[in-house]
Amino acid sequence: xxxxxxxxxxxxxxxxxxxxAIFGSGWLFAASHVSAIxxxxxxxxxxxxGIAVLLLGLVFCELGAAIPKSGGIITFPVVSHxxxxxxxxxxxxxxxxxxxxxxxxxxxxxxANAWFHCLNQSGSGNPTLIGWCxxxxxxxAFFYINYNxxxxxxxxNNIISLFKFLVPLLxxxxxxxxxxxxxxxxxxxxxxxxxxxxxxxxxxGVIFAYLGLTPIIxxxxxxxxxxxxxxxxxxxxxxxxxxxxVLLQSAFLGAVPTSLISGEGWxxxxxxxxxxxxxxxxxxxxxxxxxxxxxxxxxxxxxxxNIFMNSSARVxxxxxxSGTLLPVFKKIDAGSGIPRPALWLTFALSVFWTLPFPSWxxxxxxxxxxxxxxxxxxxxxxxxxxxxxxxMARPFRVKWMALLGPxxxxxxxxxxxxxxxHTVSWLLGxxxxxxxxxxxxxxxxxxxxxxxxxxxxxxxxxxxxxLLLILLSWLGSFGGIxxxxxxxxxxxxxxxxxxxxxxGSYCGLPLTLIQQTxxxxxxxxxxx
Numbered sequence: 194x195x196x197x198x199x200x201x202x203x204x205x206x207x208x209x210x211x212x213x214a215i216f217g218s219g220w221l222f223a224a225s226h227v228s229a230i231x232x233x234x235x236x237x238x239x240x241x242x243g244i245a246v247l248l249l250g251l252v253f254c255e256l257g258a259a260i261p262k263s264g265g266i267i268t269f270p271v272v273s274h275x276x277x278x279x280x281x282x283x284x285x286x287x288x289x290x291x292x293x294x295x296x297x298x299x300x301x302x303x304x305a306n307a308w309f310h311c312l313n314q315s316g317s318g319n320p321t322l323i324g325w326c327x328x329x330x331x332x333x334a335f336f337y338i339n340y341n342x343x344x345x346x347x348x349x350n351n352i353i354s355l356f357k358f359l360v361p362l363l364x365x366x367x368x369x370x371x372x373x374x375x376x377x378x379x380x381x382x383x384x385x386x387x388x389x390x391x392x393x394x395x396x397x398g399v400i401f402a403y404l405g406l407t408p409i410i411x412x413x414x415x416x417x418x419x420x421x422x423x424x425x426x427x428x429x430x431x432x433x434x435x436x437x438x439v440l441l442q443s444a445f446l447g448a449v450p451t452s453l454i455s456g457e458g459w460x461x462x463x464x465x466x467x468x469x470x471x472x473x474x475x476x477x478x479x480x481x482x483x484x485x486x487x488x489x490x491x492x493x494x495x496x497x498x499n500i501f502m503n504s505s506a507r508v509x510x511x512x513x514x515s516g517t518l519l520p521v522f523k524k525i526d527a528g529s530g531i532p533r534p535a536l537w538l539t540f541a542l543s544v545f546w547t548l549p550f551p552s553w554x555x556x557x558x559x560x561x562x563x564x565x566x567x568x569x570x571x572x573x574x575x576x577x578x579x580x581x582x583x584x585m586a587r588p589f590r591v592k593w594m595a596l597l598g599p600x601x602x603x604x605x606x607x608x609x610x611x612x613x614x615h616t617v618s619w620l621l622g623x624x625x626x627x628x629x630x631x632x633x634x635x636x637x638x639x640x641x642x643x644x645x646x647x648x649x650x651x652x653x654x655x656x657x658x659x660l661l662l663i664l665l666s667w668l669g670s671f672g673g674i675x676x677x678x679x680x681x682x683x684x685x686x687x688x689x690x691x692x693x694x695x696x697g698s699y700c701g702l703p704l705t706l707i708q709q710t711x712x713x714x715x716x717x718x719x720x721x
Contacts, residue, residue, distance in 0.1 A: 202416045204426060206347040207409055209354040211430030214408040214500045216357050220438065221304065221490050223398030224445040224469040225462050231393040232459040233376070234383035236442050238393040243435030245394075245608065246403045248601035250431050251591050252571045254424035257410050258589035259578075260711070261419035263532075264511025265410040266567060271515045272710050273574040273581075273701045276638075277631060277648040278655060282567060283512035284627055285620070289563035290407075290505040291539055295546035296560060297498030298331040304490030307471060328547050331495060335502040336540045342529045343415045346503055353496035358437075360489035364470050365440045367482050372447035379454050388679055391611045392671070400561050400608055402438065406431070406568065408504040415530070420588035441470075448473055502539055509535035517631075517638055562612040562620055569605035570655075572598040573694060577701025582708075599694045606690035607683060610662060614672035621659040628656055642709055643702070654697040661689045 202210075227235035262268045266286060271279035302324050306313040312324035320328060338349050383389065394400050409426055416422050453465065466472040471490070474483035510532040513523035522535045576598045578585060591597060609617065631638075635645050667673045669682035677685055702710065 202343065202347055202412060202422075204422045206351065207412070207416055207422055207426035208429055209351045210347070210412065210500055211406065211409045211426050212433060213350050213354040213357065213496050214406075214504075215403060215430060215434045216354075216361070216437070216493055216497065220361060220402055220441055221300065221468070221470065221486070221493065223402050224442055225466040226398050227393045227442060228446060228449075229460050229463040230385065231389035232380060232382070232384040233378075233446050234385075234387075234390050235393050235399075236439060236446070237383075238390045238399045239435065239438040239442055241390065242394050242399045242403050242608075243431065243438070245400075245601070245604040246406065247428070247431045247435075248597055248604060249568050249571060250406055250427045251597060252575050252594075252601055253406055253410055253568075254427050254589045255587055255591045255594075256571060256575055256578075257423040257427070258420045259585060259587045261416065261423065262511065263412060263415060264507040264509075264514075266407045266571070267508055267511040267515065269574040270570050271511075272707060273577040274651040274655075274697075275643045275648045275702055275706075275710070276515045276517050277628075277652045278570070279512065279515040280517035280631060281624055281627060281652070281655065282570060283508065283515070283518065285563050285624060286407075286508050286567040287505060287512065287542070289560050289567060290501050290508055291542035292546040292560055293564070294332070294335065294498045294501045294505065294539070294543040295328075297494035297501070298328045298335075298543070299547065300494040301331055301491045301498070302328050304468060304471070304487055304494075307468065307487045307490075325547065329544065331498070332502075332540065332543050332547075334495075335499045335543075336536065338499055339503050339506065339536055340529070340531065340533065342531065343412065343503075346499070350496060350500060353492060353499070357489060357493045357496055360485050360493075361437055361441060363482065363485060364474075365437075365444050367479055368444035368448040368470075368473065368477075371477055372444065373451055374447065376447050376449060376451055376454060379451065380458055384459060388670075391607075391683075394608060394611060398561075399438075400565055403431075403434065407508075407564075408500045412503065412507060424589040445469060445473060448477060450476065502536070502543065505539040505542075506532050506536040509538055559612075559616050559620060562609050562616050565605050565608050566620070569602060569609070572602040572605075573697035574701075576694070576698035578707070580698055581701045581704055598698075599691055602694045603687045603690045606662065606693075607686055610666055610669065610683075610686045611671055614666045614669070617666040618663055621663050624659050625656060628652075643706055647702070647706070651700050651702055654693055654700050658690075658693040658697075661693070662686070665689060 227238060231238055256269045257265055260268060260272060267279050267283050270282050302312050302320060305327070306324070311321060312327055313319065314321055339346050406427060409423060409430070449462065453462070468490070471483045471486045474480070474486060509518070509522050510525070512518045513520060513535070522532070522538060524532065524534050526533045575591075575594065579594065632649075665677065665682065665686050668676045670677065670679045671682070701707070
């Protein structure tokens with residue numbers, strides 16, 4: 194007999210989950226990449242991304258408080274638009290979450306090579322056999338921590354998070370002691386224009402570094418007083434992270450040797466500082482800080498990977514509850530309150546993503562686009578529920594949703610577009626293929642309370658959205674043929690996203706089907 198989720202997480206637990214998920218490998222690797230792509234204007238990329246994620250976070254606050262279910266990122270579109278949309282989002286979210294677990298294990302191994310040189314192949318970031326075994330051991334540790342209980346996971350995460358934030362604070366204080374204001378103006382504040390800032394957001398690791406909202410939503414069914422706790426933890430996590438990221442990037446830009454920038458400019462900076470804060474600390478003679486960064490670089494990604502292994506299991510559980518994944522994955526262990534079959538699948542997929550021996554940089558663009566895509570549908574779900582279920586209880590109601598909803602969806606669409614033609618075509622092409630596969634095999638899907646005709650009617654906007662982004666990416670200036678130059682391509686994407694937003698909000702399920710789906714999504718929780 195399936196067990197129940199246990200509401201054991203406090204506000205502090207949830208805030209540490211959000212902060213811990215955001216502060217992973219992103220802050221450790223992104224500084225030099227952002228500087229090389231955007232120069233000093235890279236500071237603006239952190240501000241822009243923070244605002245974008247905050248907009249999406251506010252939408253998640255409303256949805257998470259109104260529907261506090263575990264794996265909510267899948268549950269929200271299922272309730273608003275039906276299981277077909279949940280199926281498409283479930284696939285992309287599980288791929289991105291489980292690959293992110295692998296990325297964090299890879300990042301921990303890459304930084305650990307600064308101490309143990311047997312972990313990386315000479316001249317590359319790829320692992321040796323010993324290095325891959327270390328990655329596997331890290332993943333096994335994640336699995337063990339998450340297998341026991343949600344409280345065991347939370348306690349472990351709280352301890353790790355305290356150390357994770359001590360080191361960035363030391364980095365900020367130390368590097369600002371060497372801050373040279375002239376560095377910000379040697380080649381101009383924005384030497385590569387606004388397009389450099391845009392590219393830094395999507396492919397420089399900026400948006401990747403911010404994507405820690407969904408772990409908070411993923412454990413919503415295990416939070417005490419979720420209607421109050423979820424919004425507060427979400428907003429606090431984003432604001433604190435934005436402040437930290439802006440200060441870290443500024444400190445790095447100001448501490449880089451001026452002679453290096455004057456001679457080579459910013460573009461080659463990532464070649465000199467492959468491990469930015471470790472390398473700059475050694476250049477400045479701060480050996481002790483380099484030591485602390487390496488220690489934190491092993492712990493920070495590990496903490497984030499641990500959080501996303503927890504979240505991935507909840508997403509798989511929610512996907513199974515929607516009826517489009519094998520029902521075995523919606524079982525919860527009666528003793529621990531953990532969806533253990535879903536956790537086993539998470540572990541297997543996380544190991545699988547390490548098999549091609551990817552580097553951190555090679556995976557960031559695809560995973561970032563996949564993660565922001567999984568976030569992007571939340572504004573449309575919120576708008577559809579407001580339109581078709583206006584009297585639904587909303588303990589946290591976002592003001593100015595008529596403005597924030599379309600704005601957040603447009604911003605998310607632009608970030609996906611900026612990731613480039615190669616990423617967009619592959620990512621969204623797979624989604625269209627999975628849509629066609631669903632139509633071909635729908636007779637084998639367990640009986641749904643919603644007809645296939647209604648599911649198609651409520652999801653056609655999403656397929657058109659994918660096709661439009663693929664077309665505009667091919668025509669555009671981010672890896673496309675350049676027919677649409679900048680900023681015409683950005684304007685075209687914004688207008689297309691705006692049209693899709695309103696279409697999607699009108700295509701939500703009728704009230705009776707929303708209420709029926711909510712009833713099916715109800716999950717028992719134990720308050721102890």
